[in-house]
Amino acid sequence: MPSRPDQLSRGPAHAGGAAARRRQRARTIACVAAVSAVLLGCSGARVARSTRLADADLTQAVLDLRQQLADSRFLAERSPDSPEARLVLRRVENLSTDRIPVAEQWSLAARAIGDPGMQELLSSKHITLQLPPEKIALLERGGLDFPDLEPESWPTHLLTSQIASGTRAGSLTGGRDADIRKEYYLISFDIEDLQQRELLWQGSAELAREAEGTVVD
Amino acid sequence: MCVLGVLLLLPACSSGYIADARLIGLVARAEFGQARELLHTQDSQQGDERTDLLYATKRGMMALADGLPDAADLDFEAVFETLRTQGLNDDRTTESIFVNEEGTRIWKGEPFEQALAYTAIALADASRADWGNTRAAAENALFHLREYADTDADDPEYQSVESSFALGYLLHAIAALEMHRREEAEESLAKAVASRPDLAPVRDTLLAGDYDTILVVDYGLGPRREAVGSGGVGVRYAPRTRSDDAPLTVHFADAAYSVPQACDVNEMSRDARWQSRESIRRFKQGLGEGLMIGGAVLATTGGTGGDDDIARLAIGAGLVALGAISQSNARADTRHNELLPQRVYIAPITLRGHDGPVRVAVENHPGAAITLHGLALRAPSEHLLRYVRLPLDPVEWADAPAILYANDATGPLDSPTLPWIMGGNDLRNPTPETALDYERAGLSLGLTGDTLGEVRELYRAEGIRLFPMDDTRLVSGHITEGGHSLYTPLPGTTGFTRLFAREHPRYNPTTDQLRDAIASQNPQDDSAAQRPQEASR
Known part of the structure; x- marks a missing residue:
């Protein structure tokens, strides 16, 4: 049974590739986190700050x-x-x-x-x-x-x-x-x-x- | 090591807010017109949203002290809007961890400064008998306070308690009485007396309705905010005018009143309930100290020769630098309103038709006195509230017994006189009535036969703007004090006494048009019409 492509990356024989993928995953997570943070900052409904009559x-x-x-x-x-x-x-x-x-x-x-x-x-x-x-x-x-x-x-x-x-x-x-x-x-x-x-x-x-x-x- | 030494010195080098000594000097001599002008100059230099509220509050306070509540209103509306904005600095909390507070946070003042800003707004409204807005502004000054169980603890327990601001309650009650809301007034007066029991006679006078005039009198300078403690993280308020129990006395004809203080700003600034906490600064200072100590230990242990040692030194120096920056940014924000008074009195008095001068003074404080003029000017049965700011230093005009210049409030002098810019003593806004007085005083310009139009044209040519009493919003400095506005402030204020009971030097014309007009009135006497180059010889 052929291995799934992602399984090929596991194991000591592919340690260098695994490290690169870990770095890639870390970069991806960091990017997602950064984008999420920006999106969260931007998407929040603008909160009213004053109860004065408009x-x-x-x-x-x-x-x-x-x-x-x-x-x-x-x-x-x-x-x-x-x-x-x-x-x-x-x-x-x-x-x-x-x-x-x-x-x-x-x-x-x-x-x-x-x-x-x-x-x-x-x-x-x-x-x-x-x-x-x-x-x-x-x-x-x-x-x-x-x-x-x-x-x-x-x-x-x-x-x-x-x-x-x-x-x-x-x-x-x-x-x-x-x-x-x-x-x-x-x-x-x-x-x-x-x-x-x-x-x-x-x-x-x-x-x-x-x-x-x-x-x- | 040298670098480390420099970095360790960084926290001591950060600058703080510097109270304006020139402004304070002007306030001490009750030169509120010059103070207004100075603040307007500073405002054009600032234009910074972080300090807008501070400068607007100071400008409004100076205009109010100068008897110009309408001019104060331009700033006070913005002050009210900002003070009522909630969470103004919410978006700046994270930023303020990395940069110092003065660099990031919009100044809103400590709770006691906010309460006093609302009070100033209430006083401007009350000076115009706008009791609904007086009540609203006073009510906003009565926000809940934090009562701490132990102020020395790092994160002390506290509970939200009702305000103890007696001055705010008194103003709220005065407005409520004017609006026929007696029950509300009684409730506010009870709270004022609960906070300051010696105000009981003031409460009784107000409830009995035994007054026709209310004088709200400020004296002294509020405390200076200073950074103290390790790294300047803490703040303290250092008194500039000492607190004491001296009452205010009011004298006129054979009547005399004595009232106790309604507010001591030194006392408020020392009361933890009227201050906010400095948790972010403490966190930053702790973080800074930790980084600096860690960095110094790392940099000074081990050798200095190998690659690892160089890396360790670099990291250590970096940590010290970060720590120094963090600690330097932890320094307390020392911005404060240096124009706040030290104390406030509220004196309900009965003039009963007395139309002469009224003298107010703080007992045992030489110089803290003024003679007020024009307090009798009001609609029949109207209660009048006047805000008075006393000088700190003795000024010769403060006790001037009589009005020297015709003005729009007290009207003409006993005998007609020329406009002040032409060598007379008339400082009224030109109208058909004043034009008749100019003619009676001998004015004959003889150009068009339209005296009023010609006098107005002379003012226009000199660059002087004319303001009637009901529209003084945009006034600048008064012409008698080197400014370009002709106006009459509210009678019964310090500004009114200073402008009309104090002798001013003669006006120095700037146009040939006015010089020629003056010369045509006094062909024998050309001193007033001297050309500038002649005057300078």
């Missing part, structure tokens, strides 16, 4: 809230013949652990109702939008232009908003230091009738952000 998070939340307002009973019950509602905006109240620049605090509320489609809808319900004049300038400096916002004057309704958050932290490795953190955000909008002190609409959007790694390092 602009995309806020944009999505604004879209959700805009849709909730468009579908609301508050708007459904209004018509072009309803008494004029002068809706004044306030900046978002930050109750989260994230730091939200003041311009963004104003723009979040403004973006929710500043969309042309939303402005048209509000206008068709006899609702005008107001903002303190200095805040209009602030938004303009931030590159946000809302041609239909009027300076604040005898508002009848108030739009307030809030970003709150809760933090959970733990250890991926079971150690004593937290190396994974999850932040739950709740973004809520309210429209209140200033004369009746009545809440007319409330919308909210939730999102969560998770990050790995210890905070101190």
Whole structure:
């Protein structure tokens, strides 16, 4: 029975060839190990490092809230013949652990109702939008232009908003230091009738952000 | 043998971070404008992600001390972003075994430096009455700490414990009170007092709402971080301003307050809970020592003649070299924020309509005093928080009793005056109102009849940028201090006193346009309009 080619290499008669093959095998193993190490380094999914709110998070939340307002009973019950509602905006109240620049605090509320489609809808319900004049300038400096916002004057309704958050932290490795953190955000909008002190609409959007790694390092 | 000797000396030769003595000198004299300018110069030289956070923190702190929280915000937003980034150095751990920490790791500071950076951000937000962001920044400063069972052990046991940062709790409570979250404020104040019982009167004043102004006052310089021990592996913090129990006193009219310290940075730096561990450095030092001893033994035993001996010598020398490099790289990272204060006070006071100067001083510390101006400027019923950094050395302007220059906060002087660049004392941003005052002071440029436009043109020609009070983000040095910006910092700050209560030399025009304009106002007196070549004769 003919020997299999790999069996030919075994035995003292082929000691020199065996050593060469061992070297070859060692080189192969080393190459595989090196390539694997590189691949492992490259293939790992990029881990999120921060639980701060990203602009995309806020944009999505604004879209959700805009849709909730468009579908609301508050708007459904209004018509072009309803008494004029002068809706004044306030900046978002930050109750989260994230730091939200003041311009963004104003723009979040403004973006929710500043969309042309939303402005048209509000206008068709006899609702005008107001903002303190200095805040209009602030938004303009931030590159946000809302041609239909009027300076604040005898508002009848108030739009307030809030970003709150809760933090959970733990250890991926079971150690004593937290190396994974999850932040739950709740973004809520309210429209209140200033004369009746009545809440007319409330919308909210939730999102969560998770990050790995210890905070101190 | 000579080679071995040189290699053995290597660990002693590695350099460490050198605190900037010039910067520290400026801070000691409360020259925060010059300190800001110096830091901006250094930043353009650095541009290194490993030290970006350190320089951004220092720039933000100097802008805040200069009464410019909006300018500070440009850096503080980046500082907050970096501090909130988790595992920033995770990918650099392996690398840092072969190269020293300063060469590889992004500086994030020790836990106490991080807490104080968050505090500075909270103070910038509170100075602008942005209480939501103040609360957020303060909350981030209250991260859990490690409490060690035995700090002398190589790998000591520890447990995660709640922060003991009284200053952070106080700021968190102040913001919560402003946001009508009383229960949360009570909880934070209780923790502040549990950590520093002598803060009980401050807690009581805050909860009683018996204040309309809060002064947060920094004094001194925080400790210097030094490498110590064999191979410089360990670190210690050497105090630069000694700790003591001196209270802060606040005087105005016939009122006097005395408050205890809310934070002693020397104390924090000595507390193991506020420091990270140096396990990698210890491993590297142990490895280095092992290699050096092994290499030296191998190289010095046996003969020196045969091939084997030469090979043994070469291997021994190689091991010593590796050991020396490893040990040299084990040296502690001595980067630190040399601009941190040594202590912080929080003084809730009631001005009740007092619109005169307010003097703050650290008891028994000559030079640690300043007279603040413009604290009464606020919206009705608004609570005002002002951050004040005291000088360390006596400076003559610190106790200046009156405002000498018209500015955008306190307004015009008793009698109208010309713009400062024209020899007057008006440092306001030119507006239609200030233009009327210039005309009342006798300004008659007579070119177009548009005084405001012509004055603005003179500023533009001189390369001076004008900043209204609500947009001071991009200010550089003030024109009275050799810079190119005209602005008014927040009243009630050290920067405000330094710029407007201190006498400045006359402006030296750089353009013929301004010299001619000055000469046309004072045909008898051409001293202000001297040509540079004449002035230099």
